[in-house]
Amino acid sequence: MRIETESQELPAGYSQGILTAKMERIVFLVAQGAHDQEIAELVGLSVNTVKNYIVEIFDRCGVWSRVELALWFEKRRAQILGLL
Numbered sequence: 001m002r003i004e005t006e007s008q009e010l011p012a013g014y015s016q017g018i019l020t021a022k023m024e025r026i027v028f029l030v031a032q033g034a035h036d037q038e039i040a041e042l043v044g045l046s047v048n049t050v051k052n053y054i055v056e057i058f059d060r061c062g063v064w065s066r067v068e069l070a071l072w073f074e075k076r077r078a079q080i081l082g083l084l
Helices: 021-031 036-043 047-061 066-080
Strands: none
Touching: 021 036, 021 047, 021 066, 036 047, 047 066
């Protein structure tokens, strides 16, 4: 699977202050289907740190799984692009 490392369609700050910039990048990569190891390599963190970030992101976004997080991301994207 090819993981896009940058989004041309979603500006930084799409989480409206809920997440830090690093957390937003991790959410983007999760939504792309990246695994923890891939995210760690792309962001320059350890796998354990990525796992800790993901748990904190789940809490801040009010989701319980990577699928729910990807759906949350896509909903935010659609709102920003004026599709909702």
